[in-house]
Amino acid sequence: MEIKVMKNILYANQKLAEENRALFNDKKITSINVMASPGAGKTSVILKTMEALRGEVGVAVIEGDIASSIDAEKIDSLGIPVVQINTGGGCHLDANMIKEAVGDLRVKDGSVLFIENVGNLVCPSSFDLGEGIKMVIASVPEGHDKPYKYTSMFEAADAIILNKVDLMPYIDFDRDSFYKGIKALNEKAPVFEISCRTGEGIDEFVKWLKDNRTK
Amino acid sequence: MEIKVMKNILYANQKLAEENRALFNDKKITSINVMASPGAGKTSVILKTMEALRGEVGVAVIEGDIASSIDAEKIDSLGIPVVQINTGGGCHLDANMIKEAVGDLRVKDGSVLFIENVGNLVCPSSFDLGEGIKMVIASVPEGHDKPYKYTSMFEAADAIILNKVDLMPYIDFDRDSFYKGIKALNEKAPVFEISCRTGEGIDEFVKWLKDNRTK
Numbered sequence: 001m002e003i004k005v006m007k008n009i010l011y012a013n014q015k016l017a018e019e020n021r022a023l024f025n026d027k028k029i030t031s032i033n034v035m036a037s038p039g040a041g042k043t044s045v046i047l048k049t050m051e052a053l054r055g056e057v058g059v060a061v062i063e064g065d066i067a068s069s070i071d072a073e074k075i076d077s078l079g080i081p082v083v084q085i086n087t088g089g090g091c092h093l094d095a096n097m098i099k100e101a102v103g104d105l106r107v108k109d110g111s112v113l114f115i116e117n118v119g120n121l122v123c124p125s126s127f128d129l130g131e132g133i134k135m136v137i138a139s140v141p142e143g144h145d146k147p148y149k150y151t152s153m154f155e156a157a158d159a160i161i162l163n164k165v166d167l168m169p170y171i172d173f174d175r176d177s178f179y180k181g182i183k184a185l186n187e188k189a190p191v192f193e194i195s196c197r198t199g200e201g202i203d204e205f206v207k208w209l210k211d212n213r214t215k
Numbered sequence: 216m217e218i219k220v221m222k223n224i225l226y227a228n229q230k231l232a233e234e235n236r237a238l239f240n241d242k243k244i245t246s247i248n249v250m251a252s253p254g255a256g257k258t259s260v261i262l263k264t265m266e267a268l269r270g271e272v273g274v275a276v277i278e279g280d281i282a283s284s285i286d287a288e289k290i291d292s293l294g295i296p297v298v299q300i301n302t303g304g305g306c307h308l309d310a311n312m313i314k315e316a317v318g319d320l321r322v323k324d325g326s327v328l329f330i331e332n333v334g335n336l337v338c339p340s341s342f343d344l345g346e347g348i349k350m351v352i353a354s355v356p357e358g359h360d361k362p363y364k365y366t367s368m369f370e371a372a373d374a375i376i377l378n379k380v381d382l383m384p385y386i387d388f389d390r391d392s393f394y395k396g397i398k399a400l401n402e403k404a405p406v407f408e409i410s411c412r413t414g415e416g417i418d419e420f421v422k423w424l425k426d427n428r429t430k
């Protein structure tokens with residue numbers, strides 16, 4: 001019973017995701033589904049990337065949270081178009097939420113649209129939003145074993161960021177083990193080591209993003 | 216439809232949770248449901264607490280993970296009785312999994328039983344396992360805003376640990392904001408600031424745990 005209902009939900013979600021995807025392609029919107037554990041630095045990565053992109057391309061953000069609008073306020077204060085989705089307890093964003101938010105945002109053609117998912121390294125990986133790029137952010141203090149434990153997230157990623165590398169000297173983080181875990185699941189996704197605190201590595205990620213925009 | 220099925224699932228879970236609770240009370244087992252984001256330090260906190268308790272009381276661990284047995288192996292290597300539950304994609308433990316694991320473990324009367332939930336600050340809060348103590352571990356690098364965003368988790372907690380306080384000098388963590396967020400949701404739960412790396416604060420938590428054992 002539970003499984004059948006889950007299949008129906010995922011099927012309905014997939015249909016709406018395809019509509020979103022068609023819209024993004026039609027309007028040449030580069031859409032990035034940003035997934036990570038709570039506190040891995042999703043909003044910080046988005047803000048740093050936005051700073052680098054602004055002036056060159058249009059930017060917009062959909063902020064997903066269970067409660068609060070803390071992150072949307074941060075983004076709004078920089079004058080970047082943003083819509084907050086509060087899931088009211090829900091553990092992930094779904095395609096219908098994105099469809100409605102995109103309508104509210106009136107994202108310009110050719111923009112880069114970040115979709116910040118709920119902080120959760122499990123559930124969001126099951127729900128296609130119609131995004132062009134699935135991005136997973138891991139962070140050094142979470143430890144090097146995350147790819148071994150949260151396999152579907154790392155398997156699905158088109159790009160992986162390892163954030164907070166400035167904390168490396170203070171933490172027992174085995175880089176080799178982290179990369180080995182990723183490569184076992186996902187040979188294609190590039191991994192960007194960055195620090196939103198120091199700015200290290202942001203440029204390389206921004207370059208990759210520009211090269212991989214929806215055209 | 217989705218809501219109705221969810222209610223049925225929660226009702227069935229609740230019944231099994233009550234059975235677990237009756238067993239724990241009957242056998243005077245202190246059961247602690249340990250919930251946190253991925254990488255907040257659940258296994259480290261359990262290991263440090265076990266070290267302090269061993270010799271005095273019986274200890275046992277149920278390890279919940281989506282995949283892998285990395286954490287169970289760490290615990291087993293110390294000679295502590297442990298059972299691994301792999302949820303195979305599932306984002307939380309449920310009461311039925313605990314019922315089966317407790318049977319396998321043969322937990323001794325009067326023991327302290329840690330149940331390490333899946334790393335997820337959302338879904339586990341909805342599922343009663345029959346535990347005596349719900350414990351939430353936050354960690355400094357996740358940031359001070361977690362209580363504002365993951366409200367149901369902090370609301371439900373009987374005890375809260377703030378781990379990795381040794382990283383405080385390297386992170387913009389607003390302690391006042393963190394405590395204010397917790398107090399708005401939960402006036403009762405004590406908060407223990409600890410570092411599994413340096414050992415700071417472990418003693419106070421262990422003392423609290425001893426004082427709050429199931430008798």
